[in-house]
Amino acid sequence: MSSAKSSIRLFNTMSKSKQDFSPLDENNVRMYVCGPTVYDYAHIGNARPAIVFDVLFRLLRHVYGQEHVTYLRNITDVDDKINARAARDYPDLPLNEAIQKLTKTTQQQYEADMAELGCLEPTRQPRATDHIAEMIEMIETLIKSGHAYEAQGHVLFAVKTFKSGEVLQYGKLARRSLDDMLAGARVEVAPYKRDPMDFVLWKPSSSDLPGWDSPWGKGRPGWHIECSAMSKKYLGEIFDIHGGGIDLPFPHHENELAQSCCANNTEQMAQVWMHNGFLQINGEKMSKSDGNFYTVDELLHTEKFGGRSWPGDVLRVAMLMKTYREPIDFSLSKLKEAEKILGRWKKSMADLGLKFIEENRTEYSEFGPCSKMVAALSNDMNMAGVMAELHRHSKGERLHNARRLFGSLKLLGVVTFDSMQKWEQATQKLLDNAPDSTLIEVAIANRLEALNDKNWVEADRIRDELASQGIKLTDSKDSETGKRVTNWEVGK
């Protein structure tokens, strides 16, 4: 166990290198991941961080114990996009009610989607609007300590005050100097900013927008402060892992880091910063603004992508076929390959002797993952290594292989006892719905007779007829006698 603990290595965006992971408190490993802004269906690209960090969550639970990992994923429910969408979708409701309704249903949809993709619920999913008081408190602290200032109803964070000694810290996560950022600035700078890069902690709300009373008048928080306030409340001033998409290092995480360190007077916010790569479609980033996206719900429940729907476990495997930091080209061939591989894994488990019937449930819950697979996973979630181990067990010949395969797939969140039970029952159901099996046996016997007579035409006629009823024949040879043995199964 202790060797496993010390062997987790994670790529840290801050240092741009893989580092040994050692939690601040082994009894409470803490991870914060930036979650969805709940104004619309999640697309499959939005699901990647949920899946990637779910796998990490599961690995940490495996290594440190289920009760010793805290995983927070926030729900952003205050945002200009939400306001706009609520007004559009519920024009007859008062805005506050419309927003309530929109954010609530969107969050439920998100949680349902992620569950279908095999993701565990995080330990907590705090909502921004439930933590306005904590945000205001942190902003006040920042003003008192000179890191923030009020200007025309806004409160702004002064980026140049984020220093360690005399060294400017702002920009160190994204590895960008203030000059670099200014050179590339594409937005007009508000005149009341002391520095062009200063960002909003609090902004005024007009009467037609959601707002909360504050020392600076009725207003609403800026985007970044919620994560600083909520992570502090539930995880402490410094925690272990902070994750999110590769678009977040700048500005979101850079700003969170600045706020948190300045408010808490700490040198760091998280030990490790992790970022997942994007999904691409035809080589371009999948994004809502470009319109080249598929929602999780569409993939699961409609035939919009590739003319068919896709099970959650297939989508999950497809997503795990590449290192989390690299982009994935989301394509039909990828999903097909994932489905084929996953089908084979399931079949091998059954062929090697696993039976997902109730009396086995307790015994099977004890099956653990293959240690080499855990080792690969511990190496910054090296999924290629993980896949190789899964394939190795899938091709094994012993019951042991099946147990390890099940244990490994379970750890990855790809299968559960229940999902395998359903799979087994579905396979069985196909058999039950097939035409009378004695008739099939007779047909097979007739075909065999025809084959022995070298009457190929008649033999093929029988086979084709069965095929038309969805019965697929597979010929093999008995290893003892050398005689032809014909099995049948119900095809798709």
Added chain:
RNA sequence: GGCCACGUGGCGGAGUGGUUACGCAGCGGAUUGCAAAUCCGUGUACCCCAGUUCGAUUCUGGGCGUGGCCUCCA
């Protein structure tokens, strides 16, 4: 324009200063018509140029290409 990442066999996708995963597809075989299923076998690939080295796909420099960030974004 600035910053960052990546560029591997038909495709997907790891990794390594020398023995070169894994998967998909293909090909050959087990298989005594054809097919399917299964199993076995089969692939010396690493963008270009220069440098370091006994030796580079792996290190260094330059170039080209692709993608991302610099504005809301997973």
